[in-house]
Amino acid sequence: MSIDTSKVAASNTTTAATAKKPSKAGAAAAWADDRLGLATAMKKNLRKVFPDHWSFMLGEIALWSFVVLLLSGVFLTLWFTPSMGEVTYQGSYDPLRGVTVSEAYNSALKLSFDVRGGLLMRQMHHWAAMVFIAAMMIHLLRVYFTGAFRKPRELNWVIGCLLLLGTLEGFTGYSLPDDLLSGTGIRAADGFMKSIPLVGSYLSFFLFDGEFPGDAIIPRLFTIHVLLIPGLLLALIAAHMLLLVYHKHTQWPGPGRTEQNVVGFPMLPVYAAKAGGFFFIVFGVTALMGGLLSINPVWKFGPYDPTKVTAGSQPDWYMGWPDGALRIMPGWEFGIFGHTFPFNVFLPIIVLPGLMFTILLMLPFIESWVTGDKRDHHLLERPRNAPTRTAVMVSLMTFYGLMWAAGGNDIIAIKLHASINQITYFMRAAVFIGPAIAFFITRRWCISLQRHDNETLLHGYETGIIMRSPEGGYSERHLPISDARAYTMTARQRDEVPALEAETDANGVPTPGSRSAKVKSKLQTLMYADNVQKPTQEELEEAHHHVEHENELQAGLDHAADGHQFDGHHLVDEEHLRSH
Amino acid sequence: MSDQNSHDDLVPSTFEDEPIANPGLPPHVWRPTDVDPKAEKRAERQVAAMFGLSILCAILFMVSYFAFHVGSDWNTIGGLGASNVALGVFLGGALLFIGIGIIQWARKLMGDQEIVEYRHPARSPDEDREATLAALNAGLEESGIGRRPLVRNTLLGAVGILALPAIVMLRDLGPLPGDKLNHTIWRRGMRVVRDVVGTPIKVSDLELGDLVNALPEALFPTQENGYPEIEGVELQQQKVKAAVILNRMLPEEIVSEQTLNWSVNGIVCYSKICTHVGCPISLNERTTHHLLCPCHQSTFDLTDSGKVIFGPAGHALPQLPLAVDSDGYLIAQSDFTEPVGPSFWERDPS
Numbered sequence: 001m002s003i004d005t006s007k008v009a010a011s012n013t014t015t016a017a018t019a020k021k022p023s024k025a026g027a028a029a030a031w032a033d034d035r036l037g038l039a040t041a042m043k044k045n046l047r048k049v050f051p052d053h054w055s056f057m058l059g060e061i062a063l064w065s066f067v068v069l070l071l072s073g074v075f076l077t078l079w080f081t082p083s084m085g086e087v088t089y090q091g092s093y094d095p096l097r098g099v100t101v102s103e104a105y106n107s108a109l110k111l112s113f114d115v116r117g118g119l120l121m122r123q124m125h126h127w128a129a130m131v132f133i134a135a136m137m138i139h140l141l142r143v144y145f146t147g148a149f150r151k152p153r154e155l156n157w158v159i160g161c162l163l164l165l166g167t168l169e170g171f172t173g174y175s176l177p178d179d180l181l182s183g184t185g186i187r188a189a190d191g192f193m194k195s196i197p198l199v200g201s202y203l204s205f206f207l208f209d210g211e212f213p214g215d216a217i218i219p220r221l222f223t224i225h226v227l228l229i230p231g232l233l234l235a236l237i238a239a240h241m242l243l244l245v246y247h248k249h250t251q252w253p254g255p256g257r258t259e260q261n262v263v264g265f266p267m268l269p270v271y272a273a274k275a276g277g278f279f280f281i282v283f284g285v286t287a288l289m290g291g292l293l294s295i296n297p298v299w300k301f302g303p304y305d306p307t308k309v310t311a312g313s314q315p316d317w318y319m320g321w322p323d324g325a326l327r328i329m330p331g332w333e334f335g336i337f338g339h340t341f342p343f344n345v346f347l348p349i350i351v352l353p354g355l356m357f358t359i360l361l362m363l364p365f366i367e368s369w370v371t372g373d374k375r376d377h378h379l380l381e382r383p384r385n386a387p388t389r390t391a392v393m394v395s396l397m398t399f400y401g402l403m404w405a406a407g408g409n410d411i412i413a414i415k416l417h418a419s420i421n422q423i424t425y426f427m428r429a430a431v432f433i434g435p436a437i438a439f440f441i442t443r444r445w446c447i448s449l450q451r452h453d454n455e456t457l458l459h460g461y462e463t464g465i466i467m468r469s470p471e472g473g474y475s476e477r478h479l480p481i482s483d484a485r486a487y488t489m490t491a492r493q494r495d496e497v498p499a500l501e502a503e504t505d506a507n508g509v510p511t512p513g514s515r516s517a518k519v520k521s522k523l524q525t526l527m528y529a530d531n532v533q534k535p536t537q538e539e540l541e542e543a544h545h546h547v548e549h550e551n552e553l554q555a556g557l558d559h560a561a562d563g564h565q566f567d568g569h570h571l572v573d574e575e576h577l578r579s580h
Numbered sequence: 581m582s583d584q585n586s587h588d589d590l591v592p593s594t595f596e597d598e599p600i601a602n603p604g605l606p607p608h609v610w611r612p613t614d615v616d617p618k619a620e621k622r623a624e625r626q627v628a629a630m631f632g633l634s635i636l637c638a639i640l641f642m643v644s645y646f647a648f649h650v651g652s653d654w655n656t657i658g659g660l661g662a663s664n665v666a667l668g669v670f671l672g673g674a675l676l677f678i679g680i681g682i683i684q685w686a687r688k689l690m691g692d693q694e695i696v697e698y699r700h701p702a703r704s705p706d707e708d709r710e711a712t713l714a715a716l717n718a719g720l721e722e723s724g725i726g727r728r729p730l731v732r733n734t735l736l737g738a739v740g741i742l743a744l745p746a747i748v749m750l751r752d753l754g755p756l757p758g759d760k761l762n763h764t765i766w767r768r769g770m771r772v773v774r775d776v777v778g779t780p781i782k783v784s785d786l787e788l789g790d791l792v793n794a795l796p797e798a799l800f801p802t803q804e805n806g807y808p809e810i811e812g813v814e815l816q817q818q819k820v821k822a823a824v825i826l827n828r829m830l831p832e833e834i835v836s837e838q839t840l841n842w843s844v845n846g847i848v849c850y851s852k853i854c855t856h857v858g859c860p861i862s863l864n865e866r867t868t869h870h871l872l873c874p875c876h877q878s879t880f881d882l883t884d885s886g887k888v889i890f891g892p893a894g895h896a897l898p899q900l901p902l903a904v905d906s907d908g909y910l911i912a913q914s915d916f917t918e919p920v921g922p923s924f925w926e927r928d929p930s
């Protein structure tokens with residue numbers, strides 16, 4: 001294609017226009033630089049390159065919904081009264097008029113019915129909280145599955161994991177309006193705390209300023225919700241972004257995209273415009289959700305009353321998985337020297353989330369310990385090219401999903417007309433067996449996808465055209481893939497399959513310290529040994545010779561039957577078989 | 581126009597033994613808006629139209645704010661309220677159109693040349709590292725922190741100890757538990773009264789299989805019953821612990837000796853607070869006299885000392901010993917004989 005570039009739009013000239021006289025922006029920048037000296041730092045950063053891929057948007061959704069949370073949250077604080085003092089409800093909502101409620105609940109109702117836009121902000125705040133946490137988790141999965149957590153980005157992985165603190169922020173927010181559901185949640189939290197050996201009841205009395213429910217918990221949670229955790233999240237997000245900029249974003253391999261460079265659009269203007277525009281889109285979608293989708297209608301639940309509970313009461317979805325663990329745990333409560341150890345609560349709700357969090361945090365370090373890989377990695381890997389890594393996360397996800405499903409065991413029982421006992425027993429087994437099966441299947445699946453990739457590289461892609469040989473045999477026509485695609489598929493490191501180190505020295509005596517080396521080499525074997533490596537140059541050449549040979553055998557076909565125009569001997573520029 | 585891509589030749593290939601050579605960045609393809617002034621103008625108009633629509637939505641937002649009532653009108657559209665729906669839709673529109681406009685602008689009109697930047701290792705160059713290390717050592721050396729262990733150790737001790745005042749400061753967050761968790765307001769002879777209304781209950785008030793939510797009479801103080809005034813936090817705290825349920829069954833159905841002794845004509849009384857993590861229990865299976873907690877489905881057998889027959893609860897539901905007073909009303913024989921609600925470390929193991 002050749003285009004007369006003289007017609008190209010002005011914005012696309014490749015050389016910067018030389019400024020005749022300083023523009024307005026230039027004058028402002030000069031003013032600022034005289035005082036702040038930012039030009040040195042900004043020289044590179046204004047045109048900093050950001051690579052593009054849809055999956056890089058997930059973190060952005062989390063970031064922007066956090067901003068929406070800050071904005072809508074501040075609006076809510078203007079009316080919300082964090083107090084458990086009792087008042088008689090006198091607002092616009094008829095069914096509750098005259099009822100004694102807490103000031104917190106009263107102000108949540110006021111926000112919902114007597115402040116214009118108040119309900120919108122409440123619902124936007126709650127929806128944004130859901131989107132924030134969901135986007136954060138999916139972003140985490142993206143980072144893990146593509147290997148973006150590898151050196152030098154391990155610390156940013158750790159910061160990202162710490163951001164899961166946002167779930168606690170969600171729980172404290174959910175507790176603020178002091179409706180029946182939030183009270184039920186706080187009460188369960190009281191039970192959780194009491195399950196901690198030695199200090200449990202002290203923690204509970206300190207948090208509630210006496211016995212549950214007391215009158216301190218809502219004001220205290222309020223401070224935690226609007227000051228403490230948002231402050232921490234803000235600091236963590238700032239650090240996350242700084243490191244992102246310092247490391248430069250990872251990119252997918254492709255023609256011209258290597259470990260040494262980063263290819264994409266400059267921050268100013270394209271990336272800034274796209275990211276900024278995306279902020280408005282996230283904000284706008286949240287506003288539509290707040291306007292059109294009801295969420296947490298606290299007036300329907302009624303004020304908190306410690307003697308009441310609604311059937312099928314469920315926490316917000318992100319609290320679902322520990323709730324499931326709590327449900328399927330057998331009722332093991334131990335007596336220890338005249339004390340009670342409520343292991344049935346302590347294990348699923350205190351230990352398990354902590355354990356899961358620690359595992360998540362450690363994943364990059366475990367992987368690099370096993371592989372011994374100390375190199376920097378800036379190119380992303382397809383999940384299939386790290387079968388064990390991918391399988392580990394799918395296995396964790398299966399565990400999470402099953403626990404989450406167990407959190408709805410009553411609903412499942414009703415839907416399936418099964419007894420809740422059966423569902424629970426099934427789940428108890430499933431949370432152990434399911435992840436193991438998921439690990440195995442995922443790993444094999446990845447490996448067969450790798451094998452398929454190699455087939456495509458060596459023999460070309462399947463055209464769907466069946467060829468009949470003179471002997472009457474049938475075969476499918478394969479056509480070579482483009483260089484760009486072939487390069488993209490092979491642009492990855494070979495796994496260094498470990499050679500088993502000698503376990504004994506020359507005299508047959510076990511080498512000292514070989515135990516951990518042995519464990520490591522076993523793990524390496526598990527991690528790598530079954531992986532399919534990309535073909536070598538010789539293998540590729542040989543395969544291509546072979547293909548050419550085949551084509552020569554079929555060269556007699558000079559008249560093209562239907563579909564045979566794709567036999568590689570005809571120009572197919574004008575033909576469309578299928579997009580590839 | 582391959583001149584833009586010449587830098588690629590400089591890019592060293594990364595992968596040892598690469599089977600396929602890096603073909604380099606594909607050539608840039610001009611968009612219609614780059615080469616066709618008409619398309620360019622069209623895109624420009626589209627973007628401006630988006631921003632115009634956003635302005636319109638913002639105005640409609642303000643109109644809706646004043647035009648629609650909240651309060652009594654909150655329920656009009658699908659239970660959401662006309663005001664809420666209108667504000668949400670127009671705010672959403674005002675924001676979305678800005679977003680769509682900007683992105684359209686970026687895609688169609690801003691330069692779309694991908695550019696290349698080189699990466700540098702995160703680590704500093706060796707000479708910087710050495711210089712920093714030298715500076716660090718010089719600083720430490722001058723401070724003498726290594727040579728004066730006495731100074732160093734007392735400083736570490738002092739700073740470490742500072743954590744303690746910080747923790748001690750939190751002491752007044754709340755009182756110590758004492759034995760509060762072991763007792764409720766129930767006393768010998770206290771009447772069992774209906775939840776909410778506070779009326780005493782006769783044996784004949786309960787049909788077979790009935791489940792009644794009840795409270796101690798002390799939570800409904802009147803002149804007649806002479807119980808001391810109780811309200812606010814104190815009332816809530818007592819209510820949380822003292823709430824009970826009454827259930828009537830045939831005396832023959834009762835399994836355990838204790839349950840029989842503490843029942844009156846087949847009426848049994850149990851704590852309403854689940855021993856798992858403390859939800860109020862509410863679901864009654866009429867025929868089996870099993871009581872199910874809606875939170876995590878712990879199931880307790882009311883015929884047999886409140887034993888856990890299913891679910892995650894760790895111990896039985898405490899039973900309140902019942903009797904009748906001279907007027908025929910249900911009363912408690914005593915307080916609960918064990919703590920109610922979730923387990924805790926200081927509780928006597930059951």
Ligand code: HEM
Binds near residue numbers: 177225
């Ligand atoms: C990651 C950040 C945040 C999350 C996940 C979050 C989550 C929540 C949730 C789920 C609720 C319950 C909403 C409802 O009533 O349905 C809530 C309530 C509330 N939040 Fe946040 N929030 C966050 C940040 C903030 C910030 C920064 C502020 C203020 C500075 C704030 C102020 C409030 C207030 C005042 C309420 C009570 C209002 C009411 O329920 O009527 N939140 N939050």
Ligand code: FES
Binds near residue numbers: 874892
């Ligand atoms: S609180 Fe009753 S089962 Fe968990």
